Amino acid sequence: MGSYSVEERGAPNTLESRLFFKNDKGQYISPFHDIPIYADAGENVFNMVVEVPRWTNAKMEIATKDPLNPIKQDVKKGKLRYVANVFPHKGYIWNYGAIPQTWEDPGHKDENTGCCGDNDPIDVCDIGSKVCSRGEVIQVKVLGTLALIDEGETDWKVIAINVRDPEAANYHNIDDVRRIKPGYLEATVDWFRRYKVPDGKPENQFAFNGEFKDKNFAIDIIKTTHNHWRALVCKKTDGGEIDCTNTTVSDSPFICSQQLAKATVAAAPSFGTCEPIPAEVDKWFYYEQN
Numbered sequence: 591m592g593s594y595s596v597e598e599r600g601a602p603n604t605l606e607s608r609l610f611f612k613n614d615k616g617q618y619i620s621p622f623h624d625i626p627i628y629a630d631a632g633e634n635v636f637n638m639v640v641e642v643p644r645w646t647n648a649k650m651e652i653a654t655k656d657p658l659n660p661i662k663q664d665v666k667k668g669k670l671r672y673v674a675n676v677f678p679h680k681g682y683i684w685n686y687g688a689i690p691q692t693w694e695d696p697g698h699k700d701e702n703t704g705c706c707g708d709n710d711p712i713d714v715c716d717i718g719s720k721v722c723s724r725g726e727v728i729q730v731k732v733l734g735t736l737a738l739i740d741e742g743e744t745d746w747k748v749i750a751i752n753v754r755d756p757e758a759a760n761y762h763n764i765d766d767v768r769r770i771k772p773g774y775l776e777a778t779v780d781w782f783r784r785y786k787v788p789d790g791k792p793e794n795q796f797a798f799n800g801e802f803k804d805k806n807f808a809i810d811i812i813k814t815t816h817n818h819w820r821a822l823v824c825k826k827t828d829g830g831e832i833d834c835t836n837t838t839v840s841d842s843p844f845i846c847s848q849q850l851a852k853a854t855v856a857a858a859p860s861f862g863t864c865e866p867i868p869a870e871v872d873k874w875f876y877y878e879q880n
Contacts, residue, residue: 601862623836674788718752734764737797
């Protein structure tokens, strides 16, 4: 399964902040390309890279266009991006992250949604009770998926639970979430529908009228995005600005040496003093739903 660690560069809460990943041998890796998609293929247990811990607001993400794809904070108009709190939600309402070795190909029109992919690894919401830390790699059991249409792109949101959650054994499919955590799926749709409204954007839309698809459907979608990733990293698809530098994918023309990987990390600013999070990040937005 492998254990992973992160090395922080730059000052936290600044434009320079980066989290680089290492494997259990202390070698630098890309969380996008080098962490395997499966923790246990036979049991359909997937690895998940946690980008955003639950209840936090900083929109952290795997930097798909940077060498080694460190986690960094999204930037809009030169400023660090934080998601707004749309009452009654505070920050993200699950641990939010991505499944490695997946890619939603912007050149592929999804037969289910009629929209092309969003050019990122597939997103995951971990509904377990533990609040994870940024950069943590957890193993999750997939339960279902929601098809968000975000500004005309297909943006799948996989619902999963950390296999180490004390209740994980009780969850087998999306209906178990509805039964054991009533209101959570509805809150999830509400969150994704409204989270961009405080930024002046319209409410987001969904395929399938906002209905969740079950576990098997979700796993099929993940496998499709894994095939798209494989084509990307083996140069069978043009990924445009996507950086495919990796240190372990043996059949990839983008594989690089540890020496080069070390130089990439060394070029990033050294770890610095944490800046405060702006006070307005705690503001709550209230509005009537349409």
